[in-house]
Amino acid sequence: MSGLRAQVASFDRPVRLLMINQFAINLAFYMLMPYLADHLAHGLGLAAWMVGLVLGVRNLSQQGMFLVGGTLADRYGCKPMILAGCALRTAAFGLLGVADTLPALLAASAATGLAGALFNPAVRAYLAQEAGEERRVEAFATFNVFYQAGILIGPLAGLALLAWDFSAVCAVAALIFGALAVLQARALPARPPAERGAEPAWRAVATDWRTIAANRPFLLFAAAMTGSYVLAFQVYLALPLRARELFGERTGLVTGAVFAVSALAALSGQLKLTAWAKRTMAGPRAIACGLVVMGAAFLPLLPGTHDTVIGAGALLFCAALLAWGGALLYPFEMDTVVRLSGDRLVATYYGAYNTASGIAISLGNLAVGALFDTGVSWLPWACLAATGLVCAGLVAWLHRAGHLALRPVALPV
Numbered sequence: 001m002s003g004l005r006a007q008v009a010s011f012d013r014p015v016r017l018l019m020i021n022q023f024a025i026n027l028a029f030y031m032l033m034p035y036l037a038d039h040l041a042h043g044l045g046l047a048a049w050m051v052g053l054v055l056g057v058r059n060l061s062q063q064g065m066f067l068v069g070g071t072l073a074d075r076y077g078c079k080p081m082i083l084a085g086c087a088l089r090t091a092a093f094g095l096l097g098v099a100d101t102l103p104a105l106l107a108a109s110a111a112t113g114l115a116g117a118l119f120n121p122a123v124r125a126y127l128a129q130e131a132g133e134e135r136r137v138e139a140f141a142t143f144n145v146f147y148q149a150g151i152l153i154g155p156l157a158g159l160a161l162l163a164w165d166f167s168a169v170c171a172v173a174a175l176i177f178g179a180l181a182v183l184q185a186r187a188l189p190a191r192p193p194a195e196r197g198a199e200p201a202w203r204a205v206a207t208d209w210r211t212i213a214a215n216r217p218f219l220l221f222a223a224a225m226t227g228s229y230v231l232a233f234q235v236y237l238a239l240p241l242r243a244r245e246l247f248g249e250r251t252g253l254v255t256g257a258v259f260a261v262s263a264l265a266a267l268s269g270q271l272k273l274t275a276w277a278k279r280t281m282a283g284p285r286a287i288a289c290g291l292v293v294m295g296a297a298f299l300p301l302l303p304g305t306h307d308t309v310i311g312a313g314a315l316l317f318c319a320a321l322l323a324w325g326g327a328l329l330y331p332f333e334m335d336t337v338v339r340l341s342g343d344r345l346v347a348t349y350y351g352a353y354n355t356a357s358g359i360a361i362s363l364g365n366l367a368v369g370a371l372f373d374t375g376v377s378w379l380p381w382a383c384l385a386a387t388g389l390v391c392a393g394l395v396a397w398l399h400r401a402g403h404l405a406l407r408p409v410a411l412p413v
Contacts, residue, residue: 003271007142014130014189015139018123019146021082021180025119026150028176031158032093032169039166044100054102054109061113063358069114070121070351071205077193078122078129078347079184085119086181090174097170120354125347128338129191136338137283140331141274145267148323152263155256208345212352217403218340222356224398225287225333227391229357230364231294231384232326235262238368238380239315242301246311254312258319265323273328283332284399288392290329295388297321302385304377325388336404 008016040051073081092111099105131139161169212218239258243251277286300314341349371380398404 004142004145007138007271011135011139011142012130013187015127017184017188018127018130019143021184022123022143023146023150024176024180025086026147027154027157028089028093028173030151030154031161032096032173034155035158035162035166035169036096040105043166044105046102046105050102054105057106058109058113059358059362061110062116063113063355063362065114065117066121066354066358067209067348067351069117069119070125070347070349070354071208072118073122073125073347073351074193074208074345075204077191078126079188079190081122081347082119082126082188083181083185085115085117085122086177086184088118089115090177090181093170093174093177097167097174117351121347121350124334124350126191128334128346133343136335137274137278137331140334141270141327144327144330145270148263148266148270152260152267155259208348211345212349215340217398218337218349218353220398220403221336221340221395222353224391224394225353226357226360226364227387228291228294228326228329228333229361230368231297231388232322233361233365234298234368234384235259235319235322237365238372238384239319241372242311242315246306246308246315254315257312258315261316262319262323265320266327269324270327273324274331277328277332282399283335284395284404286332287329287336288395288399290325290327290332291388291392291395293325293328293388294322295325295385295392297325297388298381298384301381302378340404 008019011019037051037055040046040054041048046054069081069085088111092108092115095104095108095111099108127139127143128136157172158169161172235258240251240255243254243258247254277289281289297318297320300317305311305314337349337353338346368380368384371383395404
């Protein structure tokens with residue numbers, strides 16, 4: 001803990017504020033979202049397809065709008081987008097607490113996702129700019145500690161508030177986002193965007209997007225890294241499915257333990273892993289090693305034992321390895337995106353990167369679900385393990401071929 005305090009204190013005030021901001025964002029989000037489906041299905045009595053629609057709209061509006069949110073941050077500044085996202089999520093969570101019709105719920109869900117698309121790329125671009133090239137990796141490592149802490153504490157806080165009702169959860173989550181908006185409006189320094197020419201906004205945006213589409217090293221890196229997001233998401237999909245196979249209806253405790261172990265592993269290992277990797281290897285190699293660890297996380301599940309004790313232990317070990325692998329690669333991954341952007345249009349690059357990862361998660365989940373439906377118990381775990389190894393090989397190849405080296409980004413003509 002003292003090491004974390006010293007690390008946080010070594011950064012300037014805007015960086016510290018962004019870290020606190022991310023903790024509060026995840027605290028509020030995860031105190032509400034894990035319980036939304038149950039509220040919709042049992043609290044409001046919606047049909048299963050309606051529940052899926054409401055949750056799907058949130059994911060689609062966020063993943064589909066990341067590129068737009070990043071573009072707006074580069075054009076108008078990161079701070080306005082952070083404030084707009086927090087304010088919009090305040091209203092959206094407030095509406096979720098009182099809405100009882102499908103149109104209102106869809107509107108609140110879409111606004112929740114759009115809010116994330118506005119502030120996520122902006123926060124990361126602002127953090128990268130404030131930390132500077134020399135300290136960017138350490139900044140993102142520390143940022144991830146706050147990120148994971150919010151994921152750990154949020155569901156516990158939401159569970160406590162559910163003793164009243166779901167509306168209380170929504171109200172507190174909305175208040176947190178409202179307070180964040182006020183705090184950052186007052187304390188977060190404005191950083192004006194780069195000077196733009198006199199060309200129309202639509203033409204400038206088209207030029208920016210063509211710049212990204214022409215950046216082959218970035219596109220190759222984004223494609224290679226999509227597997228890491230598919231693997232990380234299995235804490236929400238494959239591991240709960242395996243827990244249900246082992247424990248039937250009594251999966252709640254094991255699933256909760258999986259989430260807790262995942263967050264605690266990332267919290268405890270992030271700074272140590274980052275410091276070790278910086279001393280011993282180049283950034284792309286750290287990313288490749290992280291992907292290998294994430295793939296290897298699924299190997300303990302290959303035997304498919306029906307012993308509940310061994311099975312539960314394998315699930316928890318898998319969750320810990322996934323978290324450690326993600327913690328190892330994350331700061332270097334974020335730094336690589338900035339390097340490949342040439343320190344230009346950073347928020348737009350982050351938006352495009354997040355959109356690609358969101359598409360990968362959706363397609364990956366369909367594939368993982370299909371693998372479970374085959375009834376071959378070892379097949380999902382073998383394919384997930386292979387995904388980590390293949391992605392690690394791709395990143396290593398990109399590094400050896402020189403595609404991940406810092407170079408000027410050519411502008412489209």
